[in-house]
Amino acid sequence: MGQAAREDFAAFAVARTGHLYRSACLLTAGDTHLAEDLVQETLGRIYLRWSRVSRVENPAGYAQTVLTRTFLAHRRRFSSSERASDSFPDLAAAGSDPSLRLTLLDALARLPAKDRAVVVLRYWEDRSIHETADALHVSSAAVRTRCVRALARLRDLLGEDLAEYARP
Known part of the structure; x- marks a missing residue:
């Protein structure tokens, strides 16, 4: 991948990460750590195929689809009902x-x-x-x-x- 493609992907990742993270938080029912992992894995998968993904009509929609499929694949792999305990909860945003x-x-x-x-x-x-x-x-x-x-x-x-x- 050339320098221009890497910069293009970096701009895409910066623009979409927040939205992907919010969607991942909803998919994981508030498990922020798993949401971060899913977003990271999603962006990694997109990076590997960026030359093709950058040419699709809606790369943001493609990213959401990859995120959802990554979440469902994770649920299949780790289908036990075991959940980590979060003894240090994240702080709520002001006004929420x-x-x-x-x-x-x-x-x-x-x-x-x-x-x-x-x-x-x-x-x-x-x-x-x-x-x-x-x-x-x-x-x-x-x-x-x-x-x-x-x-x-x-x-x-x-x-x-x-x-x-x-x-x-």
Whole structure:
């Protein structure tokens, strides 16, 4: 890879890392350490294929797809329910509602990995059903089914009156 391509990739990585990290945090239900690992692995995979990736129509969308697939592959490899204890929690950002954040992350954590991935892609990433299906290598019907199932589970966990969680 030439110097210009390395600089192009570095600019892409700087621009997309924050967004990839936020998506990874949602996919991992708040496990910031795993989210960092997933972003690093995603960027590493993209770097190896940068000559091809830089020519695609939407490299940012491609990166999100790689992140989601990396997360699902990680879940398959380490499918035990064992979770590391975080005795030193990260500090909340100023102006945020920590109890709301913890409630939502806990609800996301209770979803199966594929349902969580569908919720993050559809509602956090604002992808269409077709784009989500392509990213996850499933049919559009499977995405719709998982959305219905995941949202019903979230309603069960959070209660029917979701308005209390919405910000004005």
